[in-house]
Amino acid sequence: MGASVRNFLLEGLFRKPLTEPAPGASEAAAQELAQAVDRAARRRLGRSLSIRQVDAGSCNGCELEIHALNNAFYDLERLGLHFVASPRHADVLLVTGPVTKNMREALERTYNATPNPKWVVALGDCAFDGGVFADSYAVAGGVSAVVPVDLHIRGCPPTPTQILEGLLALLESQETQPVTVSR
Amino acid sequence: MEQRFMSSRTLVSAQDWQAAARSCAAGDKTLVALWGEIGFVHMALCAPDGSRTELISCACPDGTFPSVARIHTPADRLERAITDLCGLRPDAGHDARAWLDHGRWGVSHPLGARGPAAAQVFYEFLPVQGESLHQIPVGPVHAGIIEPGHFRFTAQGETVVRLEQRLGYVHKGIESLMAGADIARGAQIAARISGDSTVAYGWAFASAVEHALRLDVPPRARYLRALMAEMERVANHLGDIGAICNDGAFALMLAHCGVLRERVLRTAAACFGHRMMQGCIVPGGVATGLDAQGTAAIRGLVKEIGEAFPDLIDLYDNTASLQDRTVGTGALRPDLAARFGAGGVVGRASGRAVDVRRTPGYAPYESLKFEVPVRAEGDVNARVWVRILEVEQSLSLIGQILDALPAGKIRVDVPPVKKECEGFAVIEGFRGDVFVWLRIGADGTILRCHPRDPSWFQWPLLENVIKDNIVADFPLCNKSFNCSYSGHDL
Ligand code: SF4
Numbered sequence: 001m002g003a004s005v006r007n008f009l010l011e012g013l014f015r016k017p018l019t020e021p022a023p024g025a026s027e028a029a030a031q032e033l034a035q036a037v038d039r040a041a042r043r044r045l046g047r048s049l050s051i052r053q054v055d056a057g058s059c060n061g062c063e064l065e066i067h068a069l070n071n072a073f074y075d076l077e078r079l080g081l082h083f084v085a086s087p088r089h090a091d092v093l094l095v096t097g098p099v100t101k102n103m104r105e106a107l108e109r110t111y112n113a114t115p116n117p118k119w120v121v122a123l124g125d126c127a128f129d130g131g132v133f134a135d136s137y138a139v140a141g142g143v144s145a146v147v148p149v150d151l152h153i154r155g156c157p158p159t160p161t162q163i164l165e166g167l168l169a170l171l172e173s174q175e176t177q178p179v180t181v182s183r
Numbered sequence: 184m185e186q187r188f189m190s191s192r193t194l195v196s197a198q199d200w201q202a203a204a205r206s207c208a209a210g211d212k213t214l215v216a217l218w219g220e221i222g223f224v225h226m227a228l229c230a231p232d233g234s235r236t237e238l239i240s241c242a243c244p245d246g247t248f249p250s251v252a253r254i255h256t257p258a259d260r261l262e263r264a265i266t267d268l269c270g271l272r273p274d275a276g277h278d279a280r281a282w283l284d285h286g287r288w289g290v291s292h293p294l295g296a297r298g299p300a301a302a303q304v305f306y307e308f309l310p311v312q313g314e315s316l317h318q319i320p321v322g323p324v325h326a327g328i329i330e331p332g333h334f335r336f337t338a339q340g341e342t343v344v345r346l347e348q349r350l351g352y353v354h355k356g357i358e359s360l361m362a363g364a365d366i367a368r369g370a371q372i373a374a375r376i377s378g379d380s381t382v383a384y385g386w387a388f389a390s391a392v393e394h395a396l397r398l399d400v401p402p403r404a405r406y407l408r409a410l411m412a413e414m415e416r417v418a419n420h421l422g423d424i425g426a427i428c429n430d431g432a433f434a435l436m437l438a439h440c441g442v443l444r445e446r447v448l449r450t451a452a453a454c455f456g457h458r459m460m461q462g463c464i465v466p467g468g469v470a471t472g473l474d475a476q477g478t479a480a481i482r483g484l485v486k487e488i489g490e491a492f493p494d495l496i497d498l499y500d501n502t503a504s505l506q507d508r509t510v511g512t513g514a515l516r517p518d519l520a521a522r523f524g525a526g527g528v529v530g531r532a533s534g535r536a537v538d539v540r541r542t543p544g545y546a547p548y549e550s551l552k553f554e555v556p557v558r559a560e561g562d563v564n565a566r567v568w569v570r571i572l573e574v575e576q577s578l579s580l581i582g583q584i585l586d587a588l589p590a591g592k593i594r595v596d597v598p599p600v601k602k603e604c605e606g607f608a609v610i611e612g613f614r615g616d617v618f619v620w621l622r623i624g625a626d627g628t629i630l631r632c633h634p635r636d637p638s639w640f641q642w643p644l645l646e647n648v649i650k651d652n653i654v655a656d657f658p659l660c661n662k663s664f665n666c667s668y669s670g671h672d673l
Contacts, residue, residue, distance in 0.1 A: 053328045057353045059669045061378025061459060063328050067422070068448070071441035085326035101287040102352045102672075103331060106323050132371050136356035137290050157378065159458060 037079050037168045048080035049171075052090035052114065056107045056143065057133075058097030062124040062157040066094065074160050081167065087114040092170075096123045098130040098139040099146045111147045119170060122149045123163065125156040192225065192238035192605060197249045200241040203228060204254040213524035215609070216618050216635040217251060217261040219269035221295050224248040225633075227607070227618060231521065233537040236609060238620070243271055250275045257523045257640055268358065270295035280307065283351040283672060293359050308347050311337045316344060319654065323352045330668035334657075341653045346646045354672040361621075361632035366392055366466055366597060369629045373619070374461050376634055377670035382408075382415040383612025384634065384670075385464035387619040390545075391632075392466040395606025395623050396598060402589040404468035405546045410481070410584045411451075411460045411469075412610070413577040417488070418447040418459075419613040420528075420570040420577075423665050427567055428499065430658040431508035439495055443488050450484045453477065468594030478585055485578050492578075496571055509564040513648040513660035517561060523644055526615025526637035529664055532569045533561035540611045551583050561648075566663040600627040614638065614667060636670030 053066060069076040076082065084090050087110045099107055111120070122143035125131040129142040143149050153166035195203070203226060206212040215227035215236060224243060229236040241248055248265075250273035251258035262273045263282035270292035284291065286303030311318075316337050323331035333349040360372055373388035374381045386408050393400060425440030448458040454477035455463045463470050473481075499505065515525070520533035530537060538555040540548040556572035558565035600623055607620035615637030622630045645664045649657055 054324060055328075055330050055353070057355060058330070059375045059378040060330055060667065061375070061381065061461065063330065064379060064422075064459070066328055068441075068445060071445050072438055073442070073445050083328060087324075097353065098355060100353055100355055101289070102285045102354055103323065104287070106331065106352070110324055132368075132375055133355045133357075133360065136360050137288050137293050138354050138356035138359075156375075156461070157459075159452075 034074065034079055034164060037081065037164055037171065048082065049092060049167075050082060050084045050090045051092045051094050052084055052087045052110070053094045053096070054087075054107060054110050056095050056097045056103045056127075056146075057100035057139065058124065058126060062096035062126075065157045065160055065163060066096075066123070068160045069163060074164065087111075090114050090118065092119045092121055093147075094121050094123055095143045095147075095149075096127055098126040098133040098136075099141060099143055101138055101140050104140050104146055107143075107146055119150045120147055121151045121153060121166065121170060123153045123166075124158060125154055128152050128154055131156065192240055195239045195241055197241060200224075200226070200239065200251075201249050201254065203239055204249075204251040204258070207251070207257075208255040210521065213521075214251070214255060214257055214640075215524065215616075216620070216633065217258050217265065218620075218633040218635070219248075219265040219271045219294070220631050221269065224265060224271060225620070226251065227620065227635075231537075233539050233542045233616070236543070236607075238607065246270065247272050247274045249273070252278070257643065260643065261639060268292065268294040270298070283354045285351060288356075293356060294362070306349060308335050308349075309345075311345055313339070313344065315339060332668050336654060336657070338654055341655070343649050343652055343654055343657070346649045346657075348642060348646060350642065350668065351672050353669050355669075357673040358631075358633060361629050364629050365627060366623070366629065369621070369632060370465055371462070373632075373634065376673070377614075377636060377667045378459065378461075379419055380415070380612040380614060380617060380636075380667070380670065381459050381461040382411045382464060383610050383614075383617045384619070385460075385462065386412060387608045387610040387612075387617045387634070388621075388632075389464050389466040390608030390610065391606045391619040391621050392597065392623070393606070394608055395604040395621065396600065398467065398595070398597065400468050401592040401595060402547075403472075403591045404593045406584050406588050407469045407473060407593060408464050409547050409551075410473070410581060410588075411455065411463055412612075413580045413584070414447055414451055414481075415460065416613040417574055417577045417581075418444050418451075420574045421447070421488075423662065424495075424499075424567060424570050424574075426665075427509070427563065427659065427662045428505060430662050431505045433502060433505045436495065436499065436505075439491070439498075443491060446484055446487060450480050453480055465594065467597045468592070470594070472593045473588070478588075481581060482585060485581050488574075489578055492574065499567065499571070506564065508656070508659060509567060509663075510562060512563045512656050513652055513663060515561040515644055515648045517559065519644060519647060520561065523640040525640050525644055527611075527613070527641075528566050528569045528573070528615075529641045529644065530615065531555065531557045532565035534559045537616075538611055539609045539616045543609075545608075545610075547584070547587075550587065551580055553580050563659055563663040600625060603630070612637070614665065614670075615641070634670075634673070636667050636673075638666040638668075638671040641666045642671060 127143045207214045212228040225240045252262045253275045267284035291298045291301045319336040322333040331352040335347045337345040373384045421440045421444040425437035428436035452458045515533045517534035520535045536557045553576045605622045618635040621632040624630045
């Protein structure tokens with residue numbers, strides 16, 4: 001019983017691509033975008049892009065949508081984009097939330113632990129300018145108030161499609177140079 | 184009536200305040216919330232079954248209040264937060280360490296008489312003594328895509344002897360932002376207290392406003408609120424079931440649950456305009472209606488999940504390697520769950536049969552049929568099972584709501600505020616009971632708002648259940664609790 005159910009589910013998962021059927025334009029857009037990210041990532045980086053996520057004070061809404069990038073619809077890993085556990089392995093820091101004063105030092109330390117070249121992507125309206133929390137005594141501001149930011153992805157939270165669009169913009173931008181830290 | 188929470192706040196003597204604390208310690212009452220403001224501390228308590236919520240207040244003209252934590256330990260962190268935020272001190276607090284204030288705000292007591300910043304003191308973890316112990320500090324930045332917090336493990340070999348948490352890293356000053364905000368901005372902030380519970384917080388905040396203003400909400404709006412709340416519960420439980428199994432090294436469940444969760448979010452976006460339905464519940468009703476197309480989409484969603492889910496349950500139940508990780512792991516004792524008033528799945532998996540949709544109950548749930556699944560074992564497996572059974576109940580509720588959806592308006596205007604008033608509400612979110620209390624001034628601005636996340640009473644229990652488990656089982660225990668950092672840190 002267990003084995004047959006498992007076989008059924010394994011087949012279900014791997015035989016039929018979950019990105020289809022595509023009922024709406026959004027799914028088609030996600031698919032197209034995913035392919036574009038793939039091409040761009042490979043062209044610029046040759047192989048893959050390692051992303052380290054840092055919650056610097058988020059409400060956790062942004063994290064939920066970052067998680068969604070790993071589901072079978074978006075399946076970020078197949079594009080060579082993957083999340084890593086340590087900043088020392090990362091090319092990109094994906095930072096969410098208004099930066100709280102209680103997280104400021106942890107963000108700075110994570111940034112400093114990330115080897116050059118590196119990019120910082122500020123994800124969500126809070127990461128842009130503090131969002132609804134901007135005026136608080138407990139908030140330092142958006143991410144750029146604490147570390148240099150290469151790209152903002154707006155939204156509250158941005159949808160997985162918007163996040164993919166943002167990563168694409170980062171990769172495609174000819175102007176974007178890896179951040180150099182001057183000490 | 185939308186609300187059955189009509190009891191009002193009573194000012195009591197220090198003796199009666201302590202008597203209330205003793206009734207919590209004796210198990211005759213359950214502590215719901217404890218918070219402060221200049222000159223006063225407030226306490227919400229209810230009967231052990233979740234009914235008869237009452238609010239009491241105690242004056243503290245000299246800045247001290249009779250400690251509840253000394254009598255009833257679940258109040259410990261709440262009292263430390265009161266001291267950090269309001270500057271009020273318990274007369275005999277047994278833990279004088281700051282909790283939310285890490286000495287970095289540039290100000291002290293932001294909700295009280297503000298003073299210069301507290302000194303950045305070295306945080307002393309509790310001393311541990313014994314043979315061949317070692318400590319493992321984890322966080323605030325964790326390896327996965329999760330919220331920040333610090334865990335200090337003391338282990339003997341592989342076995343955890345003690346876990347001590349340090350939280351407060353995502354403290355955003357939400358209560359200060361609420362003070363002085365108008366109702367519309369208050370609702371925006373409430374929707375962002377904990378992103379996964381944006382519907383529950385939106386509903387609790389709106390209900391508290393409506394309670395304060397004695398405002399009745401149209402029947403259709405009540406049903407749509409419940410519809411959104413059940414969709415939120417299904418989405419989160421699916422995410423949690425998948426994530427727990429993934430931490431048990433069984434990624435297949437995560438893949439399948441992730442697909443179903445995504446379907447819920449896409450349906451929510453198509454029907455209500457936001458994947459997590461953020462901002463869809465507003466004081467006075469709901470912001471967006473539901474048309475025939477939306478109804479059909481949600482019925483299709485229920486059908487799809489209803490068809491896929493039994494196979495997933497079989498898969499969970501028949502995967503021995505997974506059961507080996509979840510059965511008997513991280514067991515929470517029922518007496519502790521009751522003493523801490525642990526809400527949600529954490530409480531119900533340890534025999535605490537409390538669900539505020541049922542008792543005290545609120546519209547439209549009294550017109551709907553549903554069960555409140557309870558298990559006694561309290562382990563990771565029990566918490567998975569309660570989630571599974573709750574998904575089934577929520578799918579049934581969604582069907583019933585669509586069948587019975589009344590016609591009519593979805594929103595009434597919030598009338599102008601004429602005099603100072605107070606209100607509160609308790610709403611069953613996916614994580615447990617979300618409590619919101621507020622006071623609105625005569626000019627319509629919020630004077631004070633206190634949202635209390637169920638995590639306040641669950642986090643300390645996580646410290647308890649990991650004891651004597653191996654370090655490698657912590658992610659499993661942690662995920663099966665899935666406490667909120669943002670909702671707790673505020
Ligand atoms: S942008 Fe929105 S979802 Fe993201 S952390 Fe801020 S409030 Fe939460």
